[in-house]
Amino acid sequence: MHRLVQEHPTASAKMVFLEDKNLDMQHYNASTLCTEVAAIFVGDNGEPPDNRDICVYPVGDTCQSISPLNQWCDPVTYPLLFPRGECSWNTGMEHVEERRTAKRTRVTQLQYYAYRLSQRNGFSILHSSVPKAGLPHAHILLTLDSESKIRTKDDIDKFESAELPDPCTDLRLFQLVTKCMVHDPCGTININSPCMRDGQCCKSFPKQFKDDTEENVNGYPIYRRRVTEPVQVGKYSIDNRWVVPYNPWLLKKFNAHINAEVCASVKSVKYLYKYVYKGHDAASVKIQKEGALDHDEILSFVEGRYVSAPEAMWGLNEFNLSPKSHTVVRLAVHLPQQQLIVYQDGQEAQAIEPAALRKTTLTSWFELNKNNPSSQHFLLRYSTILCV
Numbered sequence: 001m002h003r004l005v006q007e008h009p010t011a012s013a014k015m016v017f018l019e020d021k022n023l024d025m026q027h028y029n030a031s032t033l034c035t036e037v038a039a040i041f042v043g044d045n046g047e048p049p050d051n052r053d054i055c056v057y058p059v060g061d062t063c064q065s066i067s068p069l070n071q072w073c074d075p076v077t078y079p080l081l082f083p084r085g086e087c088s089w090n091t092g093m094e095h096v097e098e099r100r101t102a103k104r105t106r107v108t109q110l111q112y113y114a115y116r117l118s119q120r121n122g123f124s125i126l127h128s129s130v131p132k133a134g135l136p137h138a139h140i141l142l143t144l145d146s147e148s149k150i151r152t153k154d155d156i157d158k159f160e161s162a163e164l165p166d167p168c169t170d171l172r173l174f175q176l177v178t179k180c181m182v183h184d185p186c187g188t189i190n191i192n193s194p195c196m197r198d199g200q201c202c203k204s205f206p207k208q209f210k211d212d213t214e215e216n217v218n219g220y221p222i223y224r225r226r227v228t229e230p231v232q233v234g235k236y237s238i239d240n241r242w243v244v245p246y247n248p249w250l251l252k253k254f255n256a257h258i259n260a261e262v263c264a265s266v267k268s269v270k271y272l273y274k275y276v277y278k279g280h281d282a283a284s285v286k287i288q289k290e291g292a293l294d295h296d297e298i299l300s301f302v303e304g305r306y307v308s309a310p311e312a313m314w315g316l317n318e319f320n321l322s323p324k325s326h327t328v329v330r331l332a333v334h335l336p337q338q339q340l341i342v343y344q345d346g347q348e349a350q351a352i353e354p355a356a357l358r359k360t361t362l363t364s365w366f367e368l369n370k371n372n373p374s375s376q377h378f379l380l381r382y383s384t385i386l387c388v
């Protein structure tokens, strides 16, 4: 972009997301929110680049580079976050007395931004300045123990509902469902709804009425949605076809939109692992001069990591993207007395003696099982491993 502006000072440039069918679309999916604030950077393995090349163009002067560590850099780059043009973080910024430790007296860049962007007394600088950019949310898959598994359609009806509750029996639940769990009417009622793709609701609303829950259709149940009198929610008249499945207990506990679904097929496991291991979001973009149709005008293709505002906030608050309980070590499996030995020609005998005494990850594992009573339930023998 910088090069294009330098070579064509009067041209306006734009960045175009490429949707190439040959790319893994889980990885390279283009943003569906055109107002989403995001950063795209090219770096090793998705890591943020060490150096940013920031140039300013003083009026009537040539381009000048400034250090990203300069305390005037951020007020110039993000004027909405520094409305009075105040200085941002600098390398000498110190902690207040009570937060200093022997090791650290200076404020890190991460701490500074976590502080600036956090919410205080209901106010956040982000809410005041950034357009709606998608709400932070989490996808959580719970595996229940065999005693608690949801197996029958009666179990499903006990924990899940896709119906408006009776306000006479449970007024609070009724208020919560109508506030948080109704899919905004779309389709012919509201053709411009954000869920509409090619004239269809991407979440398949409105659903069909159904007298009884049906278990496991393509891995998900079809929930009961009985025909009842519609109720007025805002400007729309709503019935059970528009309710997003919810768990009444969770909804009352958290007072928030929580779509809870029962998934009982191996497909959901596959989905989860794909989701966890797909890696960071990426973008394939090209920079081109505004209005240019000629392919020769495309100056560069960029493969980059795509970081949305919610993901950036998640990182600034130092939350983990995925939890890790412990390190998994692969054992060097070998038969008894057949440990791997490396020796030099003619020194076989000298090599065998220490190798016989040396512990391998496998022999240490057996040793641990033998001597540590708390690991007895993990007890494994050669035969067990070989059977696996």
Ligand SMILES: [Zn+2]
Binding pocket: 183, 184, 185, 186, 187, 193, 195, 196, 201, 202, 203, 204, 205
């Ligand atoms: Zn819809």
